[in-house]
Amino acid sequence: MADTNLQKLSSNKTFNGELIKYKFKSAALGGLDAQFNLYLPPQSTVVKVPLLVYLSGLTCTEDNGAQKGGFFEAASKQGVAILFPDTSPRGAGIPGEDDDWDFGTGAGFYLNATNPKYSKHYNMLTHVTIELPQIMEAAGLPIDFKRQSIFGHSMGGHGALTLYLASATQQYKSASAFSPISNPMKCPWGEKAFKGYLQGGIEEAKLRYDATELIARRKDPVHILIDYGTGDNFYIQGQLLPENFLNAARGAGHDESHVRVRRHEGYDHSYYFISTFASDHVLYHAGFLKI
């Protein structure tokens, strides 16, 4: 049983629900210890609740979104659980993985590595989409895994959009992102990650890890919300490229009712931006999750 492996590290009551930190040995991450936070809203003591997955950005852990996101008031009211995975394997011991803040530890990019140097450990795609739901289900946690949505920030926004768009099983009902890396094969962060983690580099990434490429090929209806700020230095530097995603979406026939991209004057890349629109995002997903 997978649940025998799940260890509860701490629990904090918040907005009448519980935020619980867990640890387990992750097969997807090559047997390393992995941690995650799970918010269970008060309704979960009575019924199984839907799950919203929050993917954090570069340098983050499972704690940043939980501590600074401001998601729990809306999640408590709406009866939605929120899962906060980590952003990479920890302690793989691969030479150089701790050298840069935008590659390796803290920068898993929510893909499965095919470069043999990283492929044993850097499999955050499988970790998030398959392993964590299995572990939680085996442990009997009160979640209805048929109702999942996904959102994230920056690298985690890239993760949310690509995991949503590339899912063969339509695992997620909706996706949203704060300041996402929207066209990673055309920005320095994405190029570095894809060339490092993927044997096929950019060409391999193009098929499943670039949100702009994926939306351009997608024809059936989607449910996507994106927020970004004009005062975001990474937006200004061309790391995020949300206009590319928007143009590709409109070009593929996805209108405002299916792909909404909102530009906010003066907001930056920080959690002060995220928390401002946190309730908006939870409510957006609740609309799809509570059906």
Place this chain on the structure above:
Amino acid sequence: MADTNLQKLSSNKTFNGELIKYKFKSAALGGLDAQFNLYLPPQSTVVKVPLLVYLSGLTCTEDNGAQKGGFFEAASKQGVAILFPDTSPRGAGIPGEDDDWDFGTGAGFYLNATNPKYSKHYNMLTHVTIELPQIMEAAGLPIDFKRQSIFGHSMGGHGALTLYLASATQQYKSASAFSPISNPMKCPWGEKAFKGYLQGGIEEAKLRYDATELIARRKDPVHILIDYGTGDNFYIQGQLLPENFLNAARGAGHDESHVRVRRHEGYDHSYYFISTFASDHVLYHAGFLKI
């Protein structure tokens, strides 16, 4: 002019207002650099707004409440500025000040030290009540200093209650606290602080730095709200003693409409607890500040 000394370090837009971090050379803290955060709500671009002072707890800086408190949505709606001072002087160089997490650096206890070893630098009372308002006023910040209230967490709850109750000028219209150290002369944290910072030790503290002693002697009406959780380890260990404060308040004739102490089942000492009741506290103060 005091304002020539004020340096803006950063600014983040949040909930349509601005959170600004400042630095200046603090006379009250013996000439050391001091930092604070100030949230200016959107209304402050048009009118002067009232000020709510948030005092943080042991080991914290000016950032904890700003990043994790969840105060800005309500502050933005209500048009209230929030000031986040630091919790102690930084880098005074006094032997031993960095040895313990509950004394010295990060643990200023919002008093003016009289022990000569600390009295040049450890004057957080003057820093919070006099120096910071003067600095902000001299800089022309859009705040109406005639309308101030104060709140805080743990050591900062002690600070909020004592600065409110001991103010000769009735500087603050209302006070509130999350998990405050309510009777510090009777708990290990307070005893250690008072014996260290004050030449007269506990006896000196009794006159102006113990909220329970102060409320017992106070006869005219007060406006105080306190929240604490039954799952709070420091409450269980007897560091907080909110019942002592409540009993002293009732004994002095302050009823539920003037001193309200709420006990919350299962909540702990963390910001997950604070954020749950953050809007309640901002709204409580807004009721007095917006008159």
